[in-house]
Amino acid sequence: MRLYIAEKPSMAAEIAKCLPGPVSRKDGYINTGGGIITWGYGHILRQAEPDEYDAKYGKWRAEDLPIIPRSWKLLVADSCKKQFEIIKSLIDQASEIVHAGDPDREGQLLIDEVLDYVNNQKPVHRILLNALDEQSIKKAINSLRDNRDFYNLKQSALARSRADWLIGMNLSRAYTLAAQQAGHRTTLPVGRVKTPTLALVVRREREIEGFKPADYFTLKADFVHNDIVFTAYWKPQANQPGLDTEGRLADKAIARALLATLQAATEPATVSLCETTEKKDPQRLPLALSTLQVMAGKKFGYDPQLVLDTAQKLYEKKLTTYPRSDCEFLPESQQEDAGPILKNLSGLAQTELAGWAGKAEPLTKSRAWNDKKITAHHAIIPTVERCNFAALSEPERNIYFLIAQAYLAQFYPVHVFDQTRAELDYACERFTASGRVIRELGWKELYGTEAEDKKEEDSGALPAMVKGDQPLFVKASADKKSTKPPARFTAATLLAAMKEIHKYVKNPELKKQLKDVAGIGTEATRATIIKELIERGFLREETKKKYLKPTEAAYLLVDILPEEITYPDFTALWEDILHQMAAGNASLDSFLGQQARFASSLCTKAKQAAIPLKGDYPCPRCRKGVLQSRTGKHGKFWGCSRYPACRASYDDANDKPALPPVKEQGQG
Structure with missing residues (x-):
């Protein structure tokens, strides 16, 4: 008997329609003439919580960190126990199995882990369902592959899952405990992808807050040649005074002087370079x-x-x-x-x-x-x-x-255009002009201005010119502009930043290495990560454009964490390793060993983290914590937030701690 295990009921129903009849629906599976189809509900198995490895981890304590499982434990999710038993029973009866999880890393894992959990020894095939129409499903059924071909993809998914556990479980506890010892009554969730994503928004907001606009000037001149007027832009020389660090003309007096010189000159300009190149813009790729x-x-x-x-x-x-x-x-x-x-x-x-x-x-x-x-x-x-x-x-x-x-x-055909670039010398200054003439609109007919990448200096069509021609000067002008702060992220642009994470990597060598990496997170998880950051109160959406702004909790979390977890360098490098693993070029054990060492080092750093105190009454004894109101067997009292490291306690006096006199406080 052939058993199909689909990722979800809807997919199972579509497969059943494409198998020979008769078809009858049972409790938890569908019977057909071509086999039985059952299903999961996403991950039927879940990773064990720390206290399910050892009861002592039920209480968060810094001395227990890091928690590194010697052997990883999976448990059947409470909501899936009935369906799991049905799947297990059907596996026992099957002669062969078809893995029908979604065709991605996570889809591969969630069926494989069930098969591993029940110690399946039956042959397993893999069906890749990229579409659910009848023609595509029937084609996929006739093109089954050996599930062993996807072993490396499963290893990559396991690596991602376990790495997220090691970082999330350990660092969330370590930095929450450190913050609570400084008086912050909060829980700080730390995530391998979530935290550097949040840090992108925090750093962007600080860039905006600290931004000071600066004026600069764009000089341009109109010339005429063969009765065609065109615009060329001033190009500063290497030793040009008055430029800012970005090479823009920032000195108003120099801009005025240049304009006066250009207006006063009488000789024509001279073309020092003019070249035209045919360029082709290939069709925009279909969508991921x-x-x-x-x-x-x-x-x-x-x-x-x-x-x-x-x-x-x-x-x-x-x-x-x-x-x-x-x-x-x-x-x-x-x-x-x-x-x-x-x-x-x-x-x-x-x-x-x-x-x-x-x-x-x-x-x-x-x-x-x-x-x-x-x-x-x-x-x-x-x-x-x-x-x-x-x-x-x-x-x-x-x-x-x-x-x-x-x-x-x-x-549609490729987009073809002629790109012309010209350089002109006038009044001892250099000007550049560029223009394009479309030869074949091609695929851009579908996108219009959406697909245009024209620059400000692009003048459209330029007159026919050759080196040595002398266009006549018409007029010059200087446009005053101001530098603008970077734009706030929206959910869509933050997702784009996660995909193009190399742009935000701090290490310049790593930036080059990671340029071709597919970012941090996966196509399936990026949207969820952003949504969770909003729902958990670390980001809020503002205005109609839904700009993302960090909350106080976001600043606290990013500020107390070391750069290793707030910059995307390590996370992007890990994503690169996960992709290598899916291709069979990296080891699961080696990667997890690296993650365990990383988690351990950051747990140590958490104990030494300098965290601003939050509370009205700094502890007079240790000076590293704050006094917080508590209730004991004798009633209300005030104790240090760093208990048990500091056991200072004071009686309550009208909702305030009864602190010792100043002299005694100094002695303490």
Whole structure:
């Protein structure tokens, strides 16, 4: 008997529809002529809490840290006990098993860990369901792989899960205890990804608070050649006085003097360089989840969690492929579906998609079709299922539109333009001008100004010029501008920062190394991390644009933690190792050993952390804690927040500690 184990009931139901009949639904599974399908509810097994390893860990104590399990323990989640027993019984009866978890790292682990937990010895196949339409499922059923091919992916997921446990369990306890000893009545959750993400927002807010605008001037001049007026921008020489640290002209008097010199000059300008290059801009790649989340945030103001939830609904409606994808490429074999998908999109009347689909060329092969870039999943695209666009909710219509738009772009030509760059000398000063002429609009027809990356200096078309030509000077001007503070993060731009984390890495050598890393967190977890930071009161959203601002608790947490956990350097490096592990190029045991040593070193630092005291009555005895009101067997009294390290206690006197006289206090 073949047993399919799906990640969730909805996926099991779709698989059942594609297996031969008869089909009958039972308690916790579905019987079909092609096998039995059962399901989990995400992770059926959970990691044991510290006190489930040893009861003494039920009380948080600094002397017990770090807690490093010698052997890792999983327990059946209370809400899944009945379903677990059903799955276990079916595994016992099966002759072969098909692992039908989601096609990602986490999906691989949550079925594998159940099989390992029950010590399964039956052969296991793997089905990769990137879409839930009938054609895709039947194709996947006929293309089963050996589950052992995904062993490294499971190791990577185990490494992530256990590393998060080591950092979260140990450092949350260590720094919460340290803060409480300084009088802060709070719990400080520390996370391997969550904390450096929060620190990005705290540092950005401090940049904004400390920002002082500075004026600078942009000099430009209009010239005319062959009856065409064009604008060129002044380029300062290496020894030019009056420049700021960014090379901008900041001295108003020098700007005025330059303008006067330019206006007074009488000789024509001379072209010292003029070159035109044909450039090609390839089609924008189809969408991974994070790309979709950032685009939807910009275009519709959607937060990342809404985008993920909506993409999941479209997937379950069989309209789009697997949403939690970190891949922007497509398998070459899937191009054969282009015809039916384009035909479906051309039938979406009253939408721009219909017009674009009608002009798309299904035989066009963009760089997106690349088997070497595909792992367990591919980019998010429309399926061959017909879409009833009018029946979708507004968010579903908008997200489907973005997914379909990016897919359609693959069937348009590349964008081709001529880029011209010119340099002119005038009044002993150098000016530069650039311009472009579009030769073929190509895929940018679908995006218009959204896809434009024109710079301020880009003047459109320049007149035909060659070296030695002498355009005539028309006028010069200086635009006064002010430097602007960095923009506050929104949920969408914070998610983009998590994906492009190398930009925020402190170590310059590591910054280069991590440029190609897929950021911190995963496509499936980034939105959840941001949502949790808001829900737990570390970030708040403000104004209609929902800018993220840190709360007092966020400042406290980031300030008391060492840089090793607040900067993304180590976390990004660990993500790189996890990707290497998924490719079979890193060891689980070696990685966890590194994590254990890291957690241990930071627990030691927590005991030495300098944390500002919070309370009205600093402890007169140790001077490192504050007196807090407590109730004992003889009534109310005041004790030191550092108890038992400091056992100072004082009677209560009208809701205040009865402190000793100043002289005695000095002696204490």
